[in-house]
Amino acid sequence: MDQFITFGIVGLSTAAIYAIISSGLVVTYTTTGVFNFAHGATGMMAAFGYWQLSVGWGWPVWLAAATVLLVLAPAFGLLVEQMMRPVQRLGEAEKLVMTIALLSGLIAVARWVWDPNTSRSLPTFFAEKDPFHLGAATISWHQALTMVVAIAVALGLRILMFNTRTGAEMRATVDDRALVGLTGADPVRANRVAWVLGTTLAALGGILIAPMVALDATQLSLLIVSAYAAAIFGRLKSLPMTFVGAIAVGCLEAYLAGYLPQNEYLPGLRLAAPAILLLLALLLFPHGRLRGRDRNLSRVPLPTLRGTAAFAGVIVAAGVVLATVLGEGDLITYGQIFAFGVIALSFVPLVGYAGQISLCQLSMAGIGAIVCAHLGADGQWWAVLAAMVTAGVAGAVVAIPALRLSGVYLALGTAAIAVVLDRWIFSLPSFDLFGIEIALFEQGSVELVGPRLFGFELDTSAELTVFSAVCLALVTLAVAALRRGRLGRRLIALRDSEAAYATLGGSLLLTKLLVFAIAAGIAGLGGALYGMQLQSVAADQFNFIAGLSLFLIAVVGGLGVVGNGLFTGAMIAGPFNAIVALWPAMQNLVQVAPAAAGLAYGSGAVDDGVVPTLRERWELALRDRLVMSVLAGWIVLLWLLRLGDVINGYVLFVGAVAGILAARAWGEARHRPPPAEAEIPVEWWGVKRPWTAEDEEVLNHAVTTRS
Structure with missing residues (x-):
């Protein structure tokens, strides 16, 4: 029983972090309609930034945490809001591209700045204090801090969403952005608040969970999979159910780690457990109508x-x-x-x-x-x-x-x-x-x-x-x-x-x-x-x-x-x-x-x-048999010269590119329509061009029609 309680405490402390991260994800999605795949990568960057300030540069812990949470994270949230504002016109696949690109880019940047071959670790908060006991369970001050912060976040979000004008604007934006604007509210401001709040909560979760895992860009970014599962429990709109889902996910992970049999087939299951939970949550829970279903679908051309x-x-x-x-x-x-x-x-x-x-x-x-x-x-x-x-x-x-x-x-x-x-x-x-x-x-x-x-x-x-x-x-x-x-x-x-x-x-x-x-x-x-x-x-x-x-x-x-x-x-x-x-x-x-x-x-x-853009720009050249025949002959000539060691590979490549560009220009020149003659105003007829009998008929017809 003591072991069961111990694993439960570990699960609750982890669940508290998942609740913090997933609540930021839900707030962002319900307000803006954009599901942020890069939410976990935002927390990862915050964790690395906190490590750089506190461990790398020796800043005091309180100053490093305040700088990340109160300056860097909100600034990054405003930047992301500017980037995501145009995505409303895109289709679903394209709308996901922005956040998926941000996820991939942040991982690449983190590996660029912080060498993944160098081991890094963060100390837990209040590591110098002795843990305290709750019955048979031992609780560290870091675990207690995560639970207190999660409760504070839940209360703060409740007050913001239901007791402030900003929260009312955010909730109204979910239903009808245009109608919100007509009432005098500012949906853009609501979006900004949502992105700032979402990135700050992701940063807070990243800083809290980083001392408990390896400081690795990919691993920290994919921890968000557990937060995804918690958000799906709340159907991407209910914060209370999101917190319940976080508790379920965190405890289940802890008990799997504690009670799963030890053999060569199951270590990977522990790593994949969050993804399995996410998939089960997607299949078992009903889902509401997706935001942005009235999307602008991309054109699908018919190939010849x-x-x-x-x-x-x-x-x-x-x-x-x-x-x-x-x-x-x-x-x-x-x-x-x-x-x-x-x-x-x-x-x-x-x-x-x-x-x-x-x-x-x-x-x-x-x-x-x-x-x-x-x-x-x-x-x-x-x-x-x-x-x-x-x-x-x-x-x-x-x-x-x-x-x-x-x-x-x-x-x-x-x-x-x-x-x-x-x-x-x-x-x-x-x-x-x-x-x-x-x-x-x-x-x-x-x-x-x-x-x-x-x-x-x-x-x-x-x-x-x-x-x-x-x-x-x-x-x-x-x-x-x-x-x-x-x-x-x-x-x-x-x-x-x-x-x-x-x-x-x-x-x-x-x-x-x-x-x-x-x-x-x-x-x-x-x-x-x-x-x-x-x-x-x-x-x-x-x-x-x-x-x-x-x-x-x-x-x-x-x-x-x-x-x-x-x-x-x-x-x-x-x-x-x-x-x-x-x-x-x-x-x-x-x-x-x-x-x-x-x-x-x-x-x-x-x-x-x-x-498609290249195809459109090459339309004239591609339809011209003479241009394409000459281009093909030029490339074959370069190829034969390379096979005979007359030229090297660089000359072949540059010559082929030059030939392709020249072929496009030639095709456009061959099929460019003749320039239209500039129209001469009626008052300049007979001055800038000779007067004709047809001009008099046109003028007489115009005067008769108007009269």
């Missing part, structure tokens, strides 16, 4: 067969060029373009067409890599198909909770699945299931080899690069055919309105199962190709945080276009790797780049994505 076939040919040609001009080491790096492109292309039917937000596509790629590694150890070609089928089945399983989730709830659910996979499932040792031995990453890494096709073994980086390019081309054609077919029209109808789709006879169950399975199968193929290119992969390469960068670049590229696959793969494995190779000191800046791109997209820099 001819254009898509030409684009597929360009992909294969790019693979052949890379395979023939790059060395073995460079191909391992830059050949990933096509594997990442396949994984990114899985977002197009799922998110772009069907509107089903998924943050676990890289996890599906990990499943494909595992299956291909174990079934294709001797180059069996059918292992690639088995990887796609297995990942597709996993995607169909993910679709089951998607039947009752949408929007931000679906994003949270798929994020929880990704965390469970990379924190627990992927770390499991081999086990037997119905007499069949199941092996995953085997608590390390798995090796992959290329398939054996038509008697040829694809075992070199060059051959695997061309094979990956062909796979990306085929998947691009398949996704374009899907968009043009009946299923594509059904998916877009599903995205526009699930209720209308079901009313008109569409099967939500079948359609969601199908699109999740298709997308996961594509991602599984990409994971297998990625593993073949690297020859060996580990679970960390398919974790949740890595998947966020992939999602951000895919959204920036344009979720509704088939060219997004090549664009995303080229951005991740192309310039990012090249910049680091040329200037190693730029590595940290490159890691921030996906987040910066996501923030730029959310601010409205590119409306429909980079790929």
Whole structure:
């Protein structure tokens, strides 16, 4: 019994911190309608800032805490409010991009500023005081402080929300922002107060929990998963129920840590427990209407067969060029373009067409890599198909909770699945299931080899690069055919309105199962190709945080276009790797780049994505056969010169880029309409141009009409 009480005290102290963090999340969401995925990262940055001031620079504890909570956190809240104000016009996937980009960016910045290889720790508050006893339980002063602060936060929020004018404005803003403005209140001020209050509570929770865990950017940011679960208990709107949920989550975590049996299969379960609780809360609790359902949906263009076939040919040609001009080491790096492109292309039917937000596509790629590694150890070609089928089945399983989730709830659910996979499932040792031995990453890494096709073994980086390019081309054609077919029209109808789709006879169950399975199968193929290119992969390469960068670049590229696959793969494995190779000191800046791109997209820099914008600007040149023929001949000439060692790789690259830019300018010049003659006012007829008989008829007609 004493042990039970002890674990209960630990759970309550942790629950108090979850309550503080989750209450800030709920206040922000209910007032602004923006679910802040970066809420935990805000607390993480506050914890590192507090460490820097108190431990790194030796400031007094009270001054360091006051500076973070009263100056830095409110200032950051005002900055975020300015960034998030334009997102009201965006669709659900795009609205999440801003906060997901902020999450990814803050983690990258923290790793940049504070070297993750250096161990850091924070002392608990009042560590010099002896703990006191409550019956058989021992309570530290830090634990007591967290509980007192949580109670104070609950009382303070109650007074603010129901006994002040500002609180009334915040509650009114939830229902109708326009009506609030008509009554003389200021919804912008309410939003500012919500963001400042939310970031301050996240900072307070981060400072309180940092002494209890390792001071690690990713771990501290993902602690928010427990706070997410508490917020879902309150249905993202009820603060009392949020506090109840925090107590349930904190105590359950403590008792799992205390009473879970010790064996090699369960350590990861303790790490994944918050994500499992979040997923269960999403499935078991009813959810109200999401804010912002009257969203502005992005346009989904209809790809042409001819254009898509030409684009597929360009992909294969790019693979052949890379395979023939790059060395073995460079191909391992830059050949990933096509594997990442396949994984990114899985977002197009799922998110772009069907509107089903998924943050676990890289996890599906990990499943494909595992299956291909174990079934294709001797180059069996059918292992690639088995990887796609297995990942597709996993995607169909993910679709089951998607039947009752949408929007931000679906994003949270798929994020929880990704965390469970990379924190627990992927770390499991081999086990037997119905007499069949199941092996995953085997608590390390798995090796992959290329398939054996038509008697040829694809075992070199060059051959695997061309094979990956062909796979990306085929998947691009398949996704374009899907968009043009009946299923594509059904998916877009599903995205526009699930209720209308079901009313008109569409099967939500079948359609969601199908699109999740298709997308996961594509991602599984990409994971297998990625593993073949690297020859060996580990679970960390398919974790949740890595998947966020992939999602951000895919959204920036344009979720509704088939060219997004090549664009995303080229951005991740192309310039990012090249910049680091040329200037190693730029590595940290490159890691921030996906987040910066996501923030730029959310601010409205590119409306429909980079790929549609480029397609529009290249329209005239792409339709001109002469221009495209000359461009193709120029690139082939450069390629042949490189093969003959007449020029080096840098000249090939610069020459190709110059030719592409010149082709666009030439195409625009060939099809630019002639300038229209400036209209001469009537009073200058006969002066600036000769007088004609038609002019007299026009004037007589005008005078007659007016009279």
